[in-house]
Each structure stands twice: as structure tokens, then as C-alpha cells.
Amino acid sequence: MSEVRIAAEPRTEFGKGAARRTRRAGRVPAVLYGHGTDPRHISLPGHDLMLALKTPNVLLRVEGLDNGIELALPKDVQRDPLKGFLEHVDLLLVRRGEKVTVEIPIQVNGTIAPGGMLDQQLVQIPLEAEATQLPSAVEIDVEGMAIGTSVLARDLKLPPDTTLAGDEEALVLHVIPAPTAEDLEAAPPEAAEEGAAEAAPEEGAEGEQQAAE
Numbered sequence: 001m002s003e004v005r006i007a008a009e010p011r012t013e014f015g016k017g018a019a020r021r022t023r024r025a026g027r028v029p030a031v032l033y034g035h036g037t038d039p040r041h042i043s044l045p046g047h048d049l050m051l052a053l054k055t056p057n058v059l060l061r062v063e064g065l066d067n068g069i070e071l072a073l074p075k076d077v078q079r080d081p082l083k084g085f086l087e088h089v090d091l092l093l094v095r096r097g098e099k100v101t102v103e104i105p106i107q108v109n110g111t112i113a114p115g116g117m118l119d120q121q122l123v124q125i126p127l128e129a130e131a132t133q134l135p136s137a138v139e140i141d142v143e144g145m146a147i148g149t150s151v152l153a154r155d156l157k158l159p160p161d162t163t164l165a166g167d168e169e170a171l172v173l174h175v176i177p178a179p180t181a182e183d184l185e186a187a188p189p190e191a192a193e194e195g196a197a198e199a200a201p202e203e204g205a206e207g208e209q210q211a212a213e
Contacts, residue, residue, distance in 0.1 A: 003061040003071070003132075004052040008032075010066075011041040019088070028086045032062065032072060034093030040065070046086060053077060053086075057102050057134045060091065073100065073131065094131035101128045101165045104135055106172065110143030117178040118142065125153060125172070126165040135159035140173070150174035 011022070011029060019029045027043040042065075052058050053074060062070045072091035080087055094100060103124040112118055125138055138156055154168035 003059050004055075005061045005063060006044055006048050006052060008042040008044055008062050008064045011043050014041070023085070023087070028089055030089040030091055032065075032070065032091045032093060034072075035095070037093065044089070049089065050086060053089075056105050056136065059094075059132055059134070062091070071095065071132065073102070073134075096130075096132050098131045099128055100131045100134075101126055102134060104129075104162075105137045107137040107139045108142055108173070109139055110141050110145075112142050112145045112175050113147065115178055116145070116147040116175040118145075118173060119176050120173040121171045122153075122173070125156065127158065127162045128165045129159075129162040133161060135162060142173070142175075145175050147175050147177050 008030075009027070011018075013021070022029050022043050023046070026046050028046050028049050030042050030044050031039050032042055033039040042062075044062075052060060057073060060072045060074070062072050071094050073094055074089055075092045076088075076090040077086065078088040079085065092100075104127045105124050106120075106122060108118070108120065127135070127138070129135065138158065140151060140156065151172045151174065152168065153164055153166060153170040153172055156164070156172065158164065
């Protein structure tokens with residue numbers, strides 16, 4: 001796992017107005033905390049941070065701090081719900097050799113057997129691993145997997161030096177029968193009744209409109 005260098009600057013102004021000014025300057029407000037230290041309010045370069053966060057659980061080498069360089073993991077990333085730009089980031093201090101629990105993405109490889117459809121219940125899994133050696137993903141090979149096959153958390157082939165930190169019996173994915181053309185054409189009775197109920201007011205409204213004309 002590589003480290004991404006990023007330059008921090010201290011923040012002395014707080015509140016919504018100060019945060020907007022920070023973002024207008026191309027930086028993102030952030031808080032650095034952990035290891036029993038007081039939270040430190042900093043700002044980070046927006047473009048560099050956006051690129052770094054494309055890697056899940058990226059290890060940040062935060063530079064420019066009063067007490068030197070710190071290693072940190074992103075714990076909470078807030079984005080604008082409409083535009084998607086970064087609004088605020090919480091960073092957790094970590095040390096080399098320290099164990100942390102993080103959510104690791106699940107990567108599915110291969111193609112299941114014909115006639116089946118993959119139903120994936122989990123897209124990430126909690127693992128305990130060394131803070132500076134976090135895996136990028138947990139891979140699952142589904143090549144030729146038949147209908148009725150299930151994969152539980154305990155069935156996963158975990159990356160080296162990691163342990164499962166969640167429920168071993170959690171369903172990760174399973175293969176179910178793919179719907180046939182007949183299945184898609186046959187609408188359930190409830191759907192048919194709802195469709196008739198929805199159509200009735202429209203027909204009545206059309207009749208009233210014609211009468212009015």
C-alpha cells in the first residue's frame with residue numbers, strides 16, 4: 001500500500017463562512033484526530049485530495065504540521081449532495097504496525113453458469129489489518145458458479161495478514177435463477193389491479209374533457 005503525500009495548512013477560522021472561503025481557495029476543511037490527541041483543524045489541497053480519495057482507504061502522509069509528518073486514514077468524507085465536490089474530511093491518525101478495522105471493497109471476478117443471476121448482498125467487508133498494509137480489495141472468483149451457490153463472509157479468501165472483523169455468517173452473494181421471458185411477461189395480479197386502477201381515472205378524465213369540448 002503506497003502513501004500519498006499531501007500538504008496541510010492550519011485552520012484558525014471556523015464556521016460555515018470560513019469553510020466556504022477555504023473551499024473557494026481550492027482547499028478542503030479537515031480535522032485530524034486520534035491517539036488521544038486534541039483534534040487539529042487543517043485544510044488540504046482540494047484537487048490532490050480528490051485524486052487521493054479515488055483509492056479506497058488511502059494512506060495519507062500529511063505534511064506541513066507543527067509536529068512533523070503524520071500518517072492518517074480518511075474516516076468520514078462529506079460531499080455536496082448535488083455537485084459532488086468535497087466539503088469536509090475527517091482523518092484518523094495511524095502508526096506503522098498498528099491494527100485498524102476498515103471496510104474493504106469486494107471485487108467479483110468471472111462469469112457465473114448460464115441460467116443464473118448473481119445477487120450480491122455486500123459490496124464491502126470489515127477487515128482488521130495493519131494500518132500501512134491495507135489491501136485494496138477482497139476478490140471473489142465466481143467463474144462457472146451454479147444456481148443455488150452462496151458465499152458467506154467465512155468463505156472469503158482474505159488477503160494475507162488480515163482477519164474478518166464482522167459476522168462470519170453474513171451473506172456476501174449467491175446465484176439465483178435468472179428470470180425467463182415468461183416470468184417477465186407474466187405480471188403479478190397485484191400489478192394488474194394497480195394498473196387498472198391507475199388507468200380508470202385517466203379514462204374518466206378524458207371523457208370529461210371530451211364532454212366539455
